Amino acid sequence: MVVQRLNTMPLRSMRGWLVASGLLMTLCGLPVSVEAAVTTFIAEDYAFTGPEQLESGRHRVRLINRGRDVHQIQFLALPSGKTLTDVERVLASRSPSLPNWLRRHGGVNSVAPGNEASVEIQVEPGDYLLLCGIPDVAGRPHAMRGMVRALRVVEAAPSGEPAPRVDATLRLTDFAFALSGPLHAGSRTVQLVNDGRQAHEAVVIRLAEGASVQDFIERYRPGGLPNSAGLEAGGVTGIDPGRPAVMHLDLEPGRYGLLCFLADPVTGAPHFSRGMWMDVNVEPAPTPAEGSFRH
Secondary structure: OHHHHHHHOOHHHHHHHHHHHHHHHHHOOOOOOOOOEEEEEEEEOOEEEOOOEEEOEEEEEEEEEOOOOOEEEEEEEOOOOOOHHHHHHHHHOOOOOOOOOOEEEEEEEEEOOOOEEEEEEEEOOEEEEEEOOOEOOOOOEHHHHOOEEEEEEEOOOOOOOOOOOOOEEEEEEOOEEEEOOOEEOEEEEEEEEEOOOOOEEEEEEEEOOOOOHHHHHHHOOOOOOOOOOEEEEEEEEEEOOOOEEEEEEEEOOEEEEEEOOOEOOOOOOEHHHHOOEEEEEEEOOOOHHHHHHHO
């Protein structure tokens, strides 16, 4: 009976019920969790399918890779007077980095074939581009093969949703990663903050037994070719200085790595060549008894 009444409840009454329920949970000391809207995109070789318009605000972006290559989805805000044609002209010039008039808002990074990953980002009203900057076997970014499209973000009323609860914070600087604490196996939420002066990204690698991030870098070949040192497992695409993002990870005990492949706009050198990489050891999740003892 309660479910039927909720299903037929007017929208305003439903919102009031939800607000009252959240207030009651807060007063009772229970955790309140409000998740961002989930927006799904499908990556194939070489195109995206998904919505052409979003409302402004916080979105959980989910990328499903149905291709044979590794793919990502980067959200780029276009300034007034710039169009997709301007970006295609830059891509055709084979510049190692995107122009500084594009604003990087993040997105889902490096999803291996047959897998999926998700992140949370904030988007403001305006015109955007979605592209995949991962190179093919010839070194051409997938965007040059058609993996680029327009997106319109329309203004919406502020939702008042609280920020997601996170298990750790990953700070990105010029040129290093700093993790606020250990990560344990399970479904984990990690907030990223770019404290640097350049745009940065985080590529998550599930390392093979006995391998390191340096091994992955040395054995890396573009085009989705297998890397015996590890497998891409998501992450966050480029975010501008000061811009946060959140990545959702399903972690298993073992060794992981973090990498930034973005290029220095002056030298063209990838950030990992300047030290922006990190080995991460994921421990088994603590038992309830261990968790109680720690608190």
